[in-house]
Amino acid sequence: MDFGLTEEQQMVQDMAKRFAEDEIAPYIEEDEENHHYRREILTKMGELGLLGWSIPEEYGGNGMGWMEAVTALYEIAKVHTSWRLSISGNCWGPAFTINEYGTEEQKQKYIPGLVSGEFVGSFAITEANVGSDVGAMKTTAEDKGDHWLLNGSKMWISGGHTCDVGLVYAVTREGGGVKGLSCFVIDYRDIEGCERIPIHSKVGMWPAPTSELVFENCKIPKDALLGEEGKGFQICMWMLNNTRMGCATGSAALAAACGEGAAQYCNERIQFGQPIGKFQAIQHQIATLKLEEDAAKYLVYRAAWLKENKLPSQQATSIAKVYGCKAAVEGANLAMKIYGAYGYSTEYPCGRWLRDAKQFETLEGTSNIHMGIIGGIELGYQPNR
Amino acid sequence: MGNIVVAIKQVFDTEAVIAISGGKISDQGVKLVVNPFDEFAIEEALKIKEAGGADEVTIVSVGGEKAPEAIRTALAMGADKGIHVDISSLGVIDEFVAAEYLAKAIATVPYDLVLAGRIAIDDGSSQVAVRAAEVLGIPSVSSILKLDIAGSTATVSREIDGGTETIEIPIPALFTAQKGLNEPRLPSMMGIMKAKKKDLTVLTPADLGVDATAKSNVLEYSLPPARAAGKKLTGEAADTAAELAKLLREEAKVI
Ligand SMILES: Cc1cc2nc3c(=O)[nH]c(=O)nc-3n(C[C@H](O)[C@H](O)[C@H](O)COP(=O)(O)OP(=O)(O)OC[C@H]3O[C@@H](n4cnc5c(N)ncnc54)[C@H](O)[C@@H]3O)c2cc1C
Numbered sequence: 112m113d114f115g116l117t118e119e120q121q122m123v124q125d126m127a128k129r130f131a132e133d134e135i136a137p138y139i140e141e142d143e144e145n146h147h148y149r150r151e152i153l154t155k156m157g158e159l160g161l162l163g164w165s166i167p168e169e170y171g172g173n174g175m176g177w178m179e180a181v182t183a184l185y186e187i188a189k190v191h192t193s194w195r196l197s198i199s200g201n202c203w204g205p206a207f208t209i210n211e212y213g214t215e216e217q218k219q220k221y222i223p224g225l226v227s228g229e230f231v232g233s234f235a236i237t238e239a240n241v242g243s244d245v246g247a248m249k250t251t252a253e254d255k256g257d258h259w260l261l262n263g264s265k266m267w268i269s270g271g272h273t274c275d276v277g278l279v280y281a282v283t284r285e286g287g288g289v290k291g292l293s294c295f296v297i298d299y300r301d302i303e304g305c306e307r308i309p310i311h312s313k314v315g316m317w318p319a320p321t322s323e324l325v326f327e328n329c330k331i332p333k334d335a336l337l338g339e340e341g342k343g344f345q346i347c348m349w350m351l352n353n354t355r356m357g358c359a360t361g362s363a364a365l366a367a368a369c370g371e372g373a374a375q376y377c378n379e380r381i382q383f384g385q386p387i388g389k390f391q392a393i394q395h396q397i398a399t400l401k402l403e404e405d406a407a408k409y410l411v412y413r414a415a416w417l418k419e420n421k422l423p424s425q426q427a428t429s430i431a432k433v434y435g436c437k438a439a440v441e442g443a444n445l446a447m448k449i450y451g452a453y454g455y456s457t458e459y460p461c462g463r464w465l466r467d468a469k470q471f472e473t474l475e476g477t478s479n480i481h482m483g484i485i486g487g488i489e490l491g492y493q494p495n496r
Numbered sequence: 497m498g499n500i501v502v503a504i505k506q507v508f509d510t511e512a513v514i515a516i517s518g519g520k521i522s523d524q525g526v527k528l529v530v531n532p533f534d535e536f537a538i539e540e541a542l543k544i545k546e547a548g549g550a551d552e553v554t555i556v557s558v559g560g561e562k563a564p565e566a567i568r569t570a571l572a573m574g575a576d577k578g579i580h581v582d583i584s585s586l587g588v589i590d591e592f593v594a595a596e597y598l599a600k601a602i603a604t605v606p607y608d609l610v611l612a613g614r615i616a617i618d619d620g621s622s623q624v625a626v627r628a629a630e631v632l633g634i635p636s637v638s639s640i641l642k643l644d645i646a647g648s649t650a651t652v653s654r655e656i657d658g659g660t661e662t663i664e665i666p667i668p669a670l671f672t673a674q675k676g677l678n679e680p681r682l683p684s685m686m687g688i689m690k691a692k693k694k695d696l697t698v699l700t701p702a703d704l705g706v707d708a709t710a711k712s713n714v715l716e717y718s719l720p721p722a723r724a725a726g727k728k729l730t731g732e733a734a735d736t737a738a739e740l741a742k743l744l745r746e747e748a749k750v751i
Contacts, residue, residue, distance in 0.1 A: 118565060122572060122688045125529075129682055160685025173685035183685075 114409075120182050123175070127183035130159060131190035139191050142318040143463060146311065148273055149318065150231070153197050157228020161187070162201045166210055170222035177415040181360045185408070188364035189371075192467040193319035195364070199357035199475075200270045201225045204234040205278050208350045209296060212338035217296060221276055233277030234354070235265040235324055236347060243480050245280075246288040246344060250326065252281035252295060254340075258333055259295065261304070261326040271322025272307035275300055278350070279324075280343050292343030295335045304329030315466025352425050352496065355432050355475045359414060362435030362471040363407035369442035369464050370400035373449045380451070387449075396445050403438035410434050423495040426488040429481040432471075436478055439468035499552045500541040501602050502575065503612040503625055504534040506559050506566035510617065516717050530566045533613025535573075535680035536673035540643060541611050542574045543678060549645055552576045554605050558597045560584045564696055571691035572683030578696040579604065586701060590710040595627035600704040602632060609650070610670040614639045622672075629670035636670040637663055641677055 116124060134155055142149055156162050164180035166172030180198065188195035206225040209217055224230040241248045250263025261281060265271070276298050284291035299305065306325040313321055338346050374397055377388030387393050410431040417424035443464040447454035454461040472478050487493040508514070509527040516522065530538070541553045555570040557563045558581040567578035581601045583589060589597075602610055610632075612625035622638070629636035641660075642653040650669055653662045683691070727743070729736040744751045 118568065119688050119692065121565075122569060122683060122691075123685065125569075126682050126685075126688070133682075158684065159682060160687075163685065174689040175685055179685070 116182065119175075120179055123179045124182050124186060126159070127161065127186035128190075130155070130161070131187045131194070135187065135191045135194055139318075139463075142193075146317040148320045150273070152194060153201070153231060154228045156194075156197060157201075157226065162198060162206070162228055163226040164198070164202050164207075166202065166206055166222060166226055170206075170210065170218055171226040173226075177356070177419040178412070181356060181411050181415045184357065184360045185364040185367070185411070188361040189368045191318070192361055192365050192463075193316050195357055195361035196269050196316075196319045199354040200234075200274070201228070201230070201232040203353040203357060204350060205232040205276060205296070207353055208234075208278060208294075208346065209337060211349065212294070212342075212346055213296070214334070216334070217337065221296060225276065230275040231270055231273050233268055233270040233274040234350065235268045235271065235277060235279045237267045238264060239266045239323075243477060245347060246292070248280065248282060248287060248292065250279070250281045252283050252293060252331075254283065255330075259331045259335060261295075261329040261331055263326055265324040265326075267310070268322050268324055270320055271324050272309050273320045273322075278337065279326075280347050283340055283343070289344045290341055292347065293340050294337040294343045294346045295331060296337050297331060297335060302329055302331060314469060315463065316470055348496075351475060352428055353418075355428050356411070356414060356418070358471050358475045359407075359428065359431035359435045360411050362439035362468070363404070363411045363431070365464060365468055365471075366400070366407050366435070366438035366442035367404045368460075369439070369446040370397070370404045372460060372464075373397060373400055373446045376450055376453075393449065396449055400442055400445055403442055407431070407435045407438035425496045426485055429476075429484040432476065433478050433481045433485065436468075436471040439471055440465075443468040498550065499554060499605060499607050500544060500550045500609045500611060501554045501556055501605060501607040502534070502537045502541045502570065503598055503602065503610065503628065504538065504555055504557050504566055504570055505531045505613070505616045505618075505624075506557065506563045507531045507616055507618040514719065516719060519717065521717055528562055528565065530569050531613050531616045531618075533615055533617070533673055533675065535613075536675065536677045537611035537613055537671075538570050538573055538575060539678045539680040540673060541609075542681070544609075544643075544645065545574075550609070554579065554607075556598065556601045557581070558583055558594055558601065564698075567696055568691045569683060571694045571696070572687040573681055574683075574687060575694075577694055580696060580698045581704065582698050582700055588710065588714065590712045591621050591623040591627060592711045593706075593708045594624045595631055596706045596708040597701070597704060598624060599628040599631035600706050601699060602628065604699070604704075608668050609645070610634070610668070612670065612672050614672045614674045625670060625672050632668075632670070634668045634670055635665050636672070637665060638672045639674040640671045641674050643671060643677070 160173035163171055163173035165176050168174055184195050184198050206222050209221050225232045236245055238248055253260040279295045279297050280292055282291050283293040304327050308323040310321045377393055378386050380387045414424055414427040414431040417427050447461040450459055450461050453459045488495045506528050509529045512526045544550050545553050553575040555567050555575045555578040557567050561584045564580050567580055571578055579601050581597050615622045626636045637652050639654050640652040644651045648667055650665050650667050653660050729739050
């Protein structure tokens with residue numbers, strides 16, 4: 112067993128940290144305030160290979176896998192949680208799934224652009240009335256012989272109105288469900304009948320756009336189908352088992368940001384004639400932050416290691432995701448307390464940490480759903496994939 | 497033009513907490529990085545190569561057993577190959593010895609241009625690169641902010657008191673880079689992967705046949721005194737303001 116990073120992984124970590132500090136950190140305040148999605152950051156991520164994990168080099172992949180990916184994502188999310196979404200939105204969501212299920216033509220058409228940052232990507236499962244119960248989705252794709260006709264709507268789609276290409280899951284067989292869904296690759300630059308409506312009401316994640324998509328007799332080409340017709344549910348679950356690593360890693364990183372910020376504040380803030388870190392009660396809070404940070408981080412690495420070694424990882428991924436969310440929410444909560452009134456001020460990052468932490472409990476499977484997966488696998492009710 | 501050699505040094509990270517143990521600066525738990533000024537030199541070499549001005553960029557580093565990490569970072573940025581002069585067997589060396597080794601190592605490859613950082617942020621001597629130029633018998637200009645090469649002539653600019661100095665100089669020559677010369681790139685993921693496969697030659701002191709013993713000797717290292725406690729001025733606002741202005745001028749010497 113080895114808990115250290117290899118020299119390459121160390122370089123990945125250094126580079127991602129510098130990237131986040133140089134290219135993301137300077138814009139946090141401005142972009143939070145204006146709810147602005149700064150596309151140039153995605154372009155730069157692509158140039159540096161930060162969107163090409165576990166993708167064959169012939170399609171522009173960076174030649175690295177899960178361990179390196181979570182190492183980089185962690186450093187990015189620690190600086191600004193919103194930007195961790197792009198790795199799922201471009202790489203693990205569409206690119207990696209197309210690589211697994213796509214035809215050669217689809218791979219060549221979409222993966223290089225998603226990986227280079229030329230395209231913004233997305234994936235759309237959720238609907239206004241369909242969240243956790245994916246199989247109950249209502250959006251339909253009707254086979255019209257020479258094309259598919261999409262009708263329905265998707266809700267809470269990350270990058271929905273900013274993306275160029277994305278995956279859309281829809282019902283292709285009466286009744287939908289596990290056997291009735293299919294997955295499609297949509298080129299949004301090239302379709303009519305799709306209205307993309309930005310959602311401005313989010314509590315946090317302000318620089319990461321979220322949208323509603325409305326499909327009305329939206330014609331999409333026959334070859335937009337990804338994988339087999341009727342296999343959409345399986346493809347979706349396969350994809351989520353990957354994209355969830357974004358949440359797991361992002362939340363673990365957010366917990367770390369809270370811990371580091373709080374520790375620094377404790378050494379600077381003087382009360383009763385000494386740094387507040389000297390008070391035992393505060394030390395325990397800092398210790399709790401550290402416990403959560405470490406536990407969350409190593410659960411992420413375990414899940415990444417299983418994935419890298421192509422071993423069943425679903426349970427470990429859910430564990431990392433549930434624990435990461437808990438660590439992030441508790442971390443943000445504690446940080447806000449430790450920073451006192453300044454923690455409650457928008458001049459300090461505590462408010463953003465707390466707002467951003469709360470998303471993780473819902474996104475990519477709520478904590479209840481993941482507890483169900485963890486328990487179900489433990490009890491032998493479902494296989495660990 | 498053929499080959500550019502970039503001399504780099506591995507140094508403590510700028511955020512490292514410096515501690516002295518057993519009379520030496522302790523590297524316990526310290527993160528090591530490429531000297532930030534050397535990054536400008538690497539970037540400049542890569543830019544020249546990318547613009548078609550050079551065929552190959554070779555990184556040379558005289559350093560201990562961890563120095564290859566710094567070299568591989570430069571290779572990941574895009575340099576072609578590296579040479580590590582492993583001096584871990586030598587104990588403490590001074591600038592004279594370092595320059596001798598650096599020059600000999602540079603001379604193992606053909607070069608038309610040698611670039612280095614203006615200063616290493618650890619010991620801050622600003623000597624080694626320019627002394628290596630002396631050993632190699634080539635001219636050098638320090639702290640450059642601009643570099644243009646045309647044929648066998650280089651035109652460089654540097655900041656001098658109150659203005660800019662532009663110098664024309666024949667190559668091969670050595671230049672040290674000042675902050676502002678360029679914006680160093682970050683290594684890409686693909687670059688990091690490629691770096692693994694690039695040539696990194698390790699040379700020992702014996703391989704280079706340098707016969708040099710230190711001419712200077714460090715007597716002692718000491719940490720700066722801990723920051724003194726702040727001063728609190730009390731009394732009427734008008735009086736304390738006058739007192740503050742006086743202290744700022746006479747004691748702190750900032751106004
Ligand atoms: C910022 C943001 C970005 C998003 N991005 C995307 C995206 O890019 N693509 C996409 O498709 N979706 C996206 N979503 C949607 C997200 O995946 C869903 O919100 C999530 O799947 C939960 O669905 P829901 O919100 O409808 O909650 P519901 O499923 O309605 O759940 C409501 C509550 O009931 C509980 N619950 C539901 N079923 C069970 C059960 N069986 N057992 C126990 N408890 C249960 C849940 O835990 C939760 O507490 C995003 C959401 C947010 C907030």
